[in-house]
Amino acid sequence: MSQTTTTPGPLLAPPAGAQSTVTRTAPASTADREIKRRRVLEILDAKGQDSLLLTTHTALTWYLDGSRVHISLAGDPIAALLVDRDGDHLVTFNNEAGRMAAEELPAGVSLHTVPWHGNLHEAAAAVGRSSGPAGSAGTPAGTPLAEAAVATELRAARQQLLPAESARYAHLSGELAGIMTDVLSTARPDTTEFELVSALAGRVVAAGAEPLVLLCNGSSRSDFRHPLATHTPLGRRAMAVVCARRDGLVANITRWVRFDAGTPEELDAESRIAAVEADIFDATVPGARLDRIFGEIKAAYVRHGFGAEQWEQHHQGGPAGYAGRDPRVTAAATDTVVLNQPFTWNPSGPGVKIEDTVQLTESGVKVLTVDDRWPTTTVNGLRRPVTLQL
Structure with missing residues (x-):
């Protein structure tokens, strides 16, 4: 040596x-x-x-x-x-x-x-x-x-993110949200899953970031919570997920697009999963322990009509930053939440999921993966993304 x-x-x-x-x-x-x-x-x-x-x-x-x-x-x-x-x-x-x-x-x-x-x-x-x-x-x-x-x-x-890294994280997250809007706005029912994630990957790399996770499911594959892309056309609705890293920081985002008005069942489920997320945000406060938040997550699924077993079908997210989740929240995670800490929670149900990168500030949860062009609704006082209808 x-x-x-x-x-x-x-x-x-x-x-x-x-x-x-x-x-x-x-x-x-x-x-x-x-x-x-x-x-x-x-x-x-x-x-x-x-x-x-x-x-x-x-x-x-x-x-x-x-x-x-x-x-x-x-x-x-x-x-x-x-x-x-x-x-x-x-x-x-x-x-x-x-x-x-x-x-x-x-x-x-x-x-x-x-x-x-x-x-x-x-x-x-x-x-x-x-x-x-x-x-x-x-x-x-x-x-x-x-x-x-x-x-x-x-x-x-x-x-606890420090000032310069908080600024870098917000910049990456905002760019990633804009990339999602740009790419998904051009999707069509006959666009394949691979074509969609290829476009996302190209934009992420062009932004100087590394695409760590790229997921997509069209309407025929909506049962899969971690859908690696295939050559399947998107069909009538689709989900895209990107986790991108730049300067060590990892931003995470999920967005949905559809080409019809959606079924009443889909619209109802989308509203209820956003309500689950709102309850998680309410529990994410300075001094809270992750295992206690995990208990609130499980209760939120029941409260909003998804059933007691839904939390078992996919991980629920957790603190973010220099890892995709740092750590994933479980009943064994006893870390204590602090101000300026970033999070990505990702509650999901059959055919629905919501996910953004956020940071806990003195004024509450601040969403970082934001593009004002994307359609939103207000959930418990916070603007949250809805499915983009094309």
């Missing part, structure tokens, strides 16, 4: 005579990053440790404040980061170092390299082995705390 600490200098300089092609700079906010580092140091203090090794997409993109640490969307991160009391040390493969330094590295983070065939985690752990006593839990001197050991604490540290 070779290891090189890089600073601005020859390793990262472009070849002589070459023109710079850098079109991206790390989005990180210095002010936000200082707060994030302080939060991690508080975790280390509580655990009696001197360093922490971050290895997952969620933790890395949060702590680096929006750096892209992936190549394959389905692959592991191409970087690992050691946070210790002396500073932040990012280790990446040698063939990734130039791009990371030019476009993704926040100020104040030291960059180290390992051969493309090396072990990122071992290299990152080795960065901090030169100093530091053994931890109180009996950890060998210099061995960093594993991310998994403080997963709950890290999740709490990223719950």
